[in-house]
Amino acid sequence: MQLTHKALLGFAFASADLLIETSADGQITTALGAGEALAGSKDQALEGAFLFDFVAADDRELVKMVFKGLRDGMRAGPITVRLSAQGGEDRAASLSAFRLPNNNGAVSCVMTRATVARAAGPNGLHDRASFETAAVAILEHARARGLEIELAMVDVPGFEAAAQRAGETEGAELRARLAAVIRAQSYSGGSAAGLGNDRYALLREGRETPQELSRRIAHLLDLDPALDIAPVVHAVGGCGELAADHMLRAVRYTMDGFLSEGGASTPPADLSQAFERSVAKTMAQVNALGKRVEARDFALFFQPVVSLKGPARLHHYEALIRFGDQGAPFPMIRMAEELDLVCALDSAVVDKALEHLTRRPDLILAVNLSGRSIGNSIFVAELGKRLVAHPQVKGRLMFELTESAAVGDLPQADRHLQSLRALGCEICLDDFGAGASSLAYLQQLNVDVVKFDGAFIRDLEHDSRGSAFISQLVRMCAEMKVETLAEMVETPLVEQVIRKAGVDMAQGWLYGAAAREPAPFPPVSAGAPSAPGRRRGAVESWG
Numbered sequence: 001m002q003l004t005h006k007a008l009l010g011f012a013f014a015s016a017d018l019l020i021e022t023s024a025d026g027q028i029t030t031a032l033g034a035g036e037a038l039a040g041s042k043d044q045a046l047e048g049a050f051l052f053d054f055v056a057a058d059d060r061e062l063v064k065m066v067f068k069g070l071r072d073g074m075r076a077g078p079i080t081v082r083l084s085a086q087g088g089e090d091r092a093a094s095l096s097a098f099r100l101p102n103n104n105g106a107v108s109c110v111m112t113r114a115t116v117a118r119a120a121g122p123n124g125l126h127d128r129a130s131f132e133t134a135a136v137a138i139l140e141h142a143r144a145r146g147l148e149i150e151l152a153m154v155d156v157p158g159f160e161a162a163a164q165r166a167g168e169t170e171g172a173e174l175r176a177r178l179a180a181v182i183r184a185q186s187y188s189g190g191s192a193a194g195l196g197n198d199r200y201a202l203l204r205e206g207r208e209t210p211q212e213l214s215r216r217i218a219h220l221l222d223l224d225p226a227l228d229i230a231p232v233v234h235a236v237g238g239c240g241e242l243a244a245d246h247m248l249r250a251v252r253y254t255m256d257g258f259l260s261e262g263g264a265s266t267p268p269a270d271l272s273q274a275f276e277r278s279v280a281k282t283m284a285q286v287n288a289l290g291k292r293v294e295a296r297d298f299a300l301f302f303q304p305v306v307s308l309k310g311p312a313r314l315h316h317y318e319a320l321i322r323f324g325d326q327g328a329p330f331p332m333i334r335m336a337e338e339l340d341l342v343c344a345l346d347s348a349v350v351d352k353a354l355e356h357l358t359r360r361p362d363l364i365l366a367v368n369l370s371g372r373s374i375g376n377s378i379f380v381a382e383l384g385k386r387l388v389a390h391p392q393v394k395g396r397l398m399f400e401l402t403e404s405a406a407v408g409d410l411p412q413a414d415r416h417l418q419s420l421r422a423l424g425c426e427i428c429l430d431d432f433g434a435g436a437s438s439l440a441y442l443q444q445l446n447v448d449v450v451k452f453d454g455a456f457i458r459d460l461e462h463d464s465r466g467s468a469f470i471s472q473l474v475r476m477c478a479e480m481k482v483e484t485l486a487e488m489v490e491t492p493l494v495e496q497v498i499r500k501a502g503v504d505m506a507q508g509w510l511y512g513a514a515a516r517e518p519a520p521f522p523p524v525s526a527g528a529p530s531a532p533g534r535r536r537g538a539v540e541s542w543g
Helices: 005-011 035-039 057-068 128-144 159-165 168-184 210-221 244-264 271-294 330-338 342-359 377-388 410-422 438-444 464-479 492-501 537-542
Strands: 018-022 028-033 075-086 089-099 107-114 149-155 192-196 199-205 232-236 299-307 313-322 365-369 397-401 425-432 449-452 483-486 505-507
Touching: 057 075, 057 089, 057 168, 075 107, 075 168, 128 149, 128 192, 128 199, 128 244, 149 210, 149 244, 159 168, 168 192, 168 199, 168 210, 192 244, 199 244, 210 232, 244 271, 271 342, 299 342, 313 342, 342 365, 342 377, 342 397, 377 410, 397 410, 410 425, 410 438, 425 438, 449 464, 464 483, 464 492
Parallel strands: 313 365, 365 397, 397 425, 425 449, 449 483, 483 505
Antiparallel strands: 018 028, 018 107, 075 089, 089 107, 149 199, 149 232, 192 199, 299 313, 299 505
């Protein structure tokens, strides 16, 4: 079939590997170009088929929503879509679509070869972390090309509740449709994220006002009006001349405000203003947190750690930081790391631990240290001076190296750790298995104890594969002469599993929750803790 004059005009807006004209419902009426290379069929064989059938299942709904959103004279795309695999080969195409006026709803499509686009998450949406990384790269690329790209946040209140009421199958279809609608509005079709709580973020070319985009999303969703679901869009303009790290900070600040307050606060006009606001907020946080650390405005709570060599008996306590509300301390610790205050915070925690150890000569404590602190030569030197000034705590203080912040220079970190071991402190590698760096840490850092992350331990009674995995880890640590500790031990059955695996120590609600004062371990007779057993390695050489 020969292309109509109107179709040729439609294709004139871009060069292409494959030119296609479809009917309003997506049936291919004309195909010219590299049909076999892109779609796996010769051009003539494509005619009469439906375009959607040549698109991978995960991106099919996306293309349908692009088509559905086209009005006469309107162009959409380019979006990158995966194509149906041919012979096991992953292929992708950049697709642009144009609906010519007065052409019976026909759609002209331009397809060019593209890098394979893989789904970033459920229904092709990014999670927040991957979206932030992708957003900076896209914004920089668009700026270099002179494109105006903005960040849009979309709130669809009540949608998830409606999807749950609809049942498993229909609910999944509704979620897939909404994801496709959101992606269809995003730059390249792949720069959108699901943020939870009915909220989404996307990058887009600002061709429509936020109100127009809200109406478009509602139209494409085509939900029952009785559900009373009305999407709300907040748009934040481009990034101006921001450097990449400042751009990332601006995106995070904007999304933080959207997630915490929704439409309750006025969003920044653009990402440059968002960055300025984030700097002001950071300075306020630094000041407030710095004052809290300086004033020692926090408490230590103590959770027992027991030895599993024979009947469970008290081994030591972990000192856990708690701020005024006694809530989870992780947001404050993360903030301290991000604001470069974690060394001061760790130092303050050590000081409080030293006070407890001085008052209680029978006490053995473990204290957490951030990876950033252990990588700081000044911090480690000052810590060493305080340990020398408190000889009475020798052999009674363990440091747990956490993975909340990555250790950049492992050889340097090991030198710092060994200096602390030489002063009578054991070293525990915390959160083992929670991060990709765990094995590298164990390989390059000389430690005394490895603490298995609670995510592996808590569900062991229902996971036979997990039990085998822990057994192998224990065997590996034993060969390296490193003791093992399991956290989040909450039931007798889990204790039975880790005992069988050969784990040396355990911690968790089964033995007691964290308390304001180190409490006697209940199973010990006469209500008093037994003398802590001597531990392997450096402690034995300090006697």
